[in-house]
Structure formats: structure tokens, C-alpha cells
Amino acid sequence: MPTPAAITCRASHLGSVKKLDPAILALLREKIPGHFGEGSGNDIDLVLENAVLDPFRFRAGPLVSSLELHLALEGLVGSGAGAARKVGLIFAGGYAFKPGIFGLMFDRGFRTNDDENPRFTTPARQGCAVFLDPIGRLRAPGIPDRNTSQDFQKEVLFTATHELGHVFNLGHQENLNNFMRSSLPGSVFPAAAFKFLEGQKRILSRCSRDVHVEPGGSKWGDLGPDIDIRDGGVYDRPPGNLPVDPKSPLRLQIGLAMTAFHYYQPMELDVKLGLARGTKASVTVPDRVDCGYPDFTLWIEDSDGEIRRYRPLNHYCSLPGDLEIKPGKPFRRDISIFGQAGGYTFRKTGPHRIWAEFQIPGGRCIRSNVLDFELLGPGRKMQSRADHRKLVQIAGPALFYRSLHLGSRSGRALKQLADSKGKDFIADRAAACYSLGRILAKRALAEKGKADARTAIRHLSVAAGYEDIGINRRHIALELTRQLKRLL
Numbered sequence: 001m002p003t004p005a006a007i008t009c010r011a012s013h014l015g016s017v018k019k020l021d022p023a024i025l026a027l028l029r030e031k032i033p034g035h036f037g038e039g040s041g042n043d044i045d046l047v048l049e050n051a052v053l054d055p056f057r058f059r060a061g062p063l064v065s066s067l068e069l070h071l072a073l074e075g076l077v078g079s080g081a082g083a084a085r086k087v088g089l090i091f092a093g094g095y096a097f098k099p100g101i102f103g104l105m106f107d108r109g110f111r112t113n114d115d116e117n118p119r120f121t122t123p124a125r126q127g128c129a130v131f132l133d134p135i136g137r138l139r140a141p142g143i144p145d146r147n148t149s150q151d152f153q154k155e156v157l158f159t160a161t162h163e164l165g166h167v168f169n170l171g172h173q174e175n176l177n178n179f180m181r182s183s184l185p186g187s188v189f190p191a192a193a194f195k196f197l198e199g200q201k202r203i204l205s206r207c208s209r210d211v212h213v214e215p216g217g218s219k220w221g222d223l224g225p226d227i228d229i230r231d232g233g234v235y236d237r238p239p240g241n242l243p244v245d246p247k248s249p250l251r252l253q254i255g256l257a258m259t260a261f262h263y264y265q266p267m268e269l270d271v272k273l274g275l276a277r278g279t280k281a282s283v284t285v286p287d288r289v290d291c292g293y294p295d296f297t298l299w300i301e302d303s304d305g306e307i308r309r310y311r312p313l314n315h316y317c318s319l320p321g322d323l324e325i326k327p328g329k330p331f332r333r334d335i336s337i338f339g340q341a342g343g344y345t346f347r348k349t350g351p352h353r354i355w356a357e358f359q360i361p362g363g364r365c366i367r368s369n370v371l372d373f374e375l376l377g378p379g380r381k382m383q384s385r386a387d388h389r390k391l392v393q394i395a396g397p398a399l400f401y402r403s404l405h406l407g408s409r410s411g412r413a414l415k416q417l418a419d420s421k422g423k424d425f426i427a428d429r430a431a432a433c434y435s436l437g438r439i440l441a442k443r444a445l446a447e448k449g450k451a452d453a454r455t456a457i458r459h460l461s462v463a464a465g466y467e468d469i470g471i472n473r474r475h476i477a478l479e480l481t482r483q484l485k486r487l488l
């Protein structure tokens with residue numbers, strides 16, 4: 001018999017969350033290793049260990065951001081290769097971008113590297129989070145101390161096991177009672193769902209000898225040659241396997257501010273989901289227009305013709321929710337596409353193409369327009385360009401996560417970039433002004449801070465005044481400016 005894979009799961013609270021009762025943590029320490037031991041025929045020897053994050057480094061509110069999760073994971077399991085037999089389980093109040101979800105699984109975050117040869121790979125499937133406030137709202141409504149509620153305890157156990165299942169490369173299995181089913185709003189699943197299915201057990205039992213199961217070993221959904229993907233359930237879709245619905249009244253449109261740029265430049269993709277002209281009735285779609293769901297996919301064709309999926313940082317496990325698209329009122333959002341899980345998104349110079357697909361009911365999808373763009377090479381090595389590139393690279397994480405968290409080096413570079421003068425790098429300066437303006441606007445609106453509001457208005461007006469900023473970003477910049485002016 002092979003030696004079981006010894007996996008240490010370090011569990012911790014993050015942010016100002018009402019903590020789990022020690023009795024619940026003790027229950028998790030007992031039950032979760034048991035489920036994985038049994039589910040893997042004792043090939044997984046999981047130990048759940050309580051850990052404490054440095055309270056001075058992490059001062060997140062009840063809602064945590066993607067960046068805070070990534071920093072917390074680093075705090076729990078360390079960084080670099082060889083750390084894969086440690087995984088992180090983070091309990092937080094809620095996820096800032098999707099406050100209703102119970103949990104998510106995530107890869108190591110976006111990183112930049114200042115040197116000439118950035119490394120693009122970092123371990124996948126090493127962290128997961130369970131969000132206690134939405135679980136409390138739905139499973140222990142009206143109960144003064146949610147920790148005492150049986151349903152709350154059961155849902156925390158179910159969700160933590162489910163998210164760790166993703167860490168071991170299991171997908172969703174929706175139609176049968178099992179740990180990898182997505183929780184539903186109504187009630188916690190019955191005891192019969194607290195188990196792994198036979199196919200899932202076949203996968204888990206390979207952990208000690210297959211990197212496609214071992215945490216950190218392969219991307220989520222990459223099961224290698226020896227595993228039947230049907231055993232794993234539903235993952236992100238492979239390219240082009242969904243037919244386009246020609247009759248759908250929905251129209252998906254994407255836009256980019258520039259058609260030629262460098263790999264390190266902060267590119268945002270504008271996404272618009274609206275209705276065809278003349279459509280009279282609203283259309284309801286799942287509220288999943290985000291790369292963290294398998295329903296929404298960005299496809300990238302590299303200069304050598306390879307088609308790949310934009311690799312999101314997070315994989316959401318959500319309750320069902322709807323988005324209503326009304327005539328004349330399209331849904332708009334933007335997505336920072338220059339970074340993805342592991343590092344920069346674009347790696348090869350030359351012509352590229354990008355398009356989006358959104359899955360709609362009935363096993364079909366709608367497809368966006370296709371954008372062509374050129375990824376620029378290093379070009380002439382002017383000193384000013386080299387200095388500028390270095391600044392943009394250092395500012396990369398602050399631009400990508402839109403956060404000045406921890407007053408980091410990256411945050412300082414973002415401010416420097418936003419205040420830079422000269423016309424040569426106006427596109428990067430406009431992007432920096434937009435990001436910094438949004439960060440400061442958020443803080444100003446939350447804390448009613450007039451100084452922040454004034455600085456935010458100044459940066460947002462630079463962004464909105466830049467011709468190629470894109471319709472979404474100009475719209476958001478002007479709307480935020482209106483709200484901020486009310487504070488003054």
C-alpha cells in the first residue's frame with residue numbers, strides 16, 4: 001500500500017468576523033479528516049490545524065477582498081514551490097465582490113516580477129474560504145448566537161468539506177446528494193449528502209501518487225491522462241463545445257481601450273450584456289457574468305494560434321441568483337485582464353484575439369464580438385521607457401486588485417504613476433488615475449472623508465478625460481465623481 005499523502009490544512013479566521021465557537025472548530029478538526037480519509041480509502045492523511053494570522057498585517061473588515069485572501073493564504077502556508085502539501089482554509093465574514101456566496105476555492109494570486117523573465121506559474125488549488133455571515137443569515141435567522149444553531153454548524157462543515165474537495169481537484173456534482181453539490185438557499189442538505197460518490201473516491205484515492213489530485217499539483221479541472229473527467233464532475237468548459245444560440249435576444253459585447261500594448265500594461269476589458277434592438281421584454285439570466293464561474297469564459301488566441309481560457313483567480317460556489325437585463329439598460333462591468341492566476345496573462349508578442357462566451361439555459365451560449373490586438377515587444381531600449389516599465393510593473397498588483405492594501409511598495413508606485421507628467425505614457429497614467437480614483441472614492445464614501453474625496457475627484461477627472469479610457473470606465477468615473485461631490 002502506498003504511503004498516504006500527508007496534507008496539513010491550516011485554518012484561520014480573517015478580518016473582523018464573529019468567530020466560530022471552539023467547539024465547532026473541534027468538530028471540524030474531527031470530521032473533515034475523517035471524510036477525506038474515508039473518501040480516499042485512507043490515501044489522504046489530512047490534519048486540520050488551527051492557525052492565527054498576524055492581526056497587525058491583516059486588518060480586513062467583515063467583507064474580505066481577493067487580495068486579502070491571497071495574502072492570508074501566503075501567511076498560512078508560506079510561498080514558493082514545495083509548499084503544496086500545506087493548504088489554507090480561511091473563515092471570513094463575506095466576500096466583498098459577491099457578499100452572498102458561502103465559499104470559494106482559489107489559486108495563488110497575481111504576481112509581477114521586476115526582472116526580465118517573469119515566472120508565470122505558481123501553485124493552483126491551495127486555498128479556500130468559507131463565508132460565515134451569509135451562512136448565518138440563511139441557516140440561523142433570528143438566532144442570537146448563530147454558533148449554537150445546528151443548521152449553521154452543519155452548513156459550515158458541509159461548505160468547508162466542499163471547498164477542500166475543490167482543492168483536491170473535484171468539480172461540482174449537482175444532481176446527487178454529495179459533498180460537491182452546490183448548497184441551496186432553502187435549507188442545509190440532509191445527512192445523506194455528507195459523503196463522496198464512488199467516482200470522487202476514485203479520484204481522491206490517487207492523491208499520494210497523482211499531481212492532478214494533490215493540492216497545488218495541476219490547475220483545477222486538469223485531471224491528467226489517468227482520470228475519467230466524468231468522475232470529477234463539472235469544471236470550466238473546454239473551448240468551443242457549446243453551440244451558439246442564434247435566436248437569443250441577448251447581445252454580448254466586449255471592448256478594449258487600446259489595440260496595441262505591452263504585457264505589463266494595465267488593460268481592462270469592457271463587458272456589456274444587453275438586448276438586441278427592438279426587444280421589448282426583459283430577459284433574466286443567472287447572475288454569473290464573471291470569470292470565476294464556468295458560465296462566463298474569456299477565450300484568448302495567442303500569436304501562435306493556441307486558444308486558451310483566461311485563468312481566473314477564484315472559483316465561486318454560489319447560491320442561485322438572477323440578473324435582469326431590461327431593454328435599454330444593459331449590464332456593464334470591466335475585468336482587469338492583464339493579470340490572471342499565477343502572473344501576467346499575455347506572454348507572446350504579436351497578434352492576439354480575445355472573445356467572451358456566456359452560457360445560457362438550454363445548453364447553448366452567446367458569443368461576443370472578437371477583438372484583435374497586438375502585444376508589443378520590448379522595442380527600443382530608451383532609458384525613460386525602461387524606468388516607466390519598471391514603475392508600471394511594480395504598480396501591477398495595486399492596479400490589478402485595485403487596492404493600496406498594507407501601504408505597499410506597489411501602492412506607492414501606483415500613486416507615483418498617477419501623478420506622473422508628460423504625454424508619452426498617458427494611457428498608463430489614465431489607468432493608474434482610474435484605479436487610484438476608485439480606491440480613494442471607496443474609502444471616501446465609506447468614511448465620509450473630504451480629503452480622499454477631493455483627491456479621488458482629481459484622479460477620476462484625469463481618467464474620464466482620456467480619450468481611449470473606454471465607455472464603462474468613463475461612465476463609472478463620472479458616476480463616482482457625482483457621488484463624491486455630495487460629500488464636499
Ligand SMILES: [Zn+2]
Pocket residue numbers: 162163166172182316317318
Ligand atoms: Zn463549489
